[in-house]
Amino acid sequence: MSLATRCPSCNTLFKVTSGQLQLHEGKVRCGQCQTVFSGIEHLTSADTEAWQKLDLSPKQSNSDHNLAGGDGTGSEDLFANSTPTKPLFNFSQGNPALKAACVVLLLALGLQAVWWQRSELLQKMPALATKINEASPGIQQLFKAPATQALVVEGSGLQALDEHNLRVDLTLRNQNKLPTSWPHLKVDLLDPQGLVLASKSLAPSDYQLRDEGSASEAPLIRGQKTVEVLAYLNLSTLNTQLPESAATGFRLELFDQGPDGQ
Template sequence: MYTQCPECLSVFSVDARTLAQAHGFVMCGHCGTGFDSIATLADQLPPEPFHELPVNEPGVEPPRLELAVFRPKAKTEPEPAETPPMRDDFADLVVTPRFARNPHRERPRRWPWIVACAVLLLGLAAQMGWALRDSLIADPTVGPWLRQACAVLQCRVPMVRDVGKLHLLARDVQTHPSVPGALLISATLRNDATFTQPWPMVILRLTDGNGKVIAMRRLNPFEYLDDVEALHRGLAPGATTALVFEVEDPGHQAVAFDMEFE
């Protein structure tokens, strides 16, 4: 989901957790303005170029929710238990002579229950491992063990995305040497994580002398990477790669640019 700052018109990507922390009130990371992110909340961005996201007008009546996914059962009062009739505790007592008892009586088998509990514990551990797979793969201690085990079992460890471990070493922008009215932007990227990451989504912003965004482009990996095998292989740990982008020249007002990864 996306929202827009009403002051600097910067567009940000938000998730449900971010919206829930302050009931939709957020701070702009560019100009520091506090604003209601729900006012311009949108599932998808309109076609470029655009300046402002449409404002969500509040409805007269709140929306009614019909599709329930869970409803707790109503608590019921327990019925009073009937008082059993009085009886003699020793009326049904049967006394067996000591010599008539069987000393070799078969004891109940417990190993089926032990096996069943062990299987259930293994299943629970597997479910927890799958739910926490991203954290385990990114962990510097557990991650190498998982990759070694997967190499022995001939499986593939899912790639984990951590854009905080992507380091931009260099960047440059110049006029395109062969295409008129276009810019050629180049960047050198390094993966400082200890695990393979998928290629990131790249956000390019061109700004004027006052820092105002006059052009923005969001590029998916398949838009700037032609090598299909490298796209599926991901960015290896410690690997350095060069990225090249061809964008339309917005004019002489663009004096600076910045790059962000998602």
């Protein structure tokens, strides 16, 4: 049965049917001002009497529906279906592949955080650190500590071998429980006033262990181990100031890679 109801806010007249009002508990939304009102209570006088004669009990429904404004001709879509809002992720009913991907991502992030803090964590597990020191070179490389964080200089000296050559003696100690790599060195030769006469950057292949070969060919420095390093400097290859002003001291810096980033 065709009926007419009027919005109490803007007085727009709408054409509805008894079935639509019964289905939606009589609630409609004005398409002009968006007011939600009872279409039954605001039927026109004649339609109110007709509605009462129908004696229809409204059915239960929890949905609000839009009632488009019109001119009463019935050409508008009066009761458009509304779509309930859904959460972005519903893990109880979601795609199993999506849930698995989220779990894998969380595990990967957790493992990455542990990996970046592996040195600090292993310091608190001496037994495991000992196992790593005794493991293969590949395993040691995975868990090695940075040289600049692990090594300390416990002794050093500068000796003139002849008028053209100097030798720098270093005693390095790995204070970390994990193995560490051989560091890059930067040696500054100083005059009696402490001014820098010349500088030399040394890779592990440029210095050697006492009574042994090049440091680059030696195993990693094990945790808690002390090593002695010898570095030889040729004065004629450094700069022109040295022949005129003899170096009486030196300053040393350790790097995980060369000072120039190489």
